[in-house]
Amino acid sequence: GAVVSQHPSWVICKSGTSVKIECRSLDFQATTMFWYRQFPKQSLMLMATSNEGSKATYEQGVEKDKFLINHASLTLSTLTVTSAHPEDSSFYICSARDIIAQLGYEQYFGPGTRLTVT
């Protein structure tokens, strides 16, 4: 149980275009999902907390207008990287909390999306 999927698993786009990444909880409902970014040989950096039916909460330094987050249902959150630039190339990982989690803080991670901006 507790499977989280991400789509696409990798994407290459041209500078200036926008890319949408989907995060789905497959066998549980998630009122809260998290979006992380990870650069090579570095740890996970939380970008934002996505809450179903309300606005996302962004971490300090993360541009809201550049990284658009939509959590339209209890099983789907999307991250759109707008006007992508080469410095946005990174590994983007989402995670989700089960609405009926036995461990209140445990997060289940998606497999990640490798974004390369040329």
Next chain:
Amino acid sequence: GQNIDQPTEMTATEGAIVQINCTYQTSGFNGLFWYQQHAGEAPTFLSYNVLDGLEEKGRFSSFLSRSKGYSYLLLKELQMKDSASYLCAAPDPFTVDSSYKLIFGSGTRLLVRP
């Protein structure tokens, strides 16, 4: 807030035992997580400690001392496939919207040599 420290890299030999330490400073404590992450993959859950002591799960064990702000992950009978990053994480006690954010340490890259 939280401050979590772990060594950057460690090397060990196949079949050996390795201990990966994690220290934390926090004004509130709600347990400590360990995750394993292979290169290019998502983190996978290893353990969650909220009480002091050692918890064993097969080859992996995790220890917590709340009074010392200290945890370690113990890996026994190391295998080549254990080469990965090991992330220590703790819930942010000041998450404003109760979303229970996790604060991650920088991760420890473990290299297992034959």
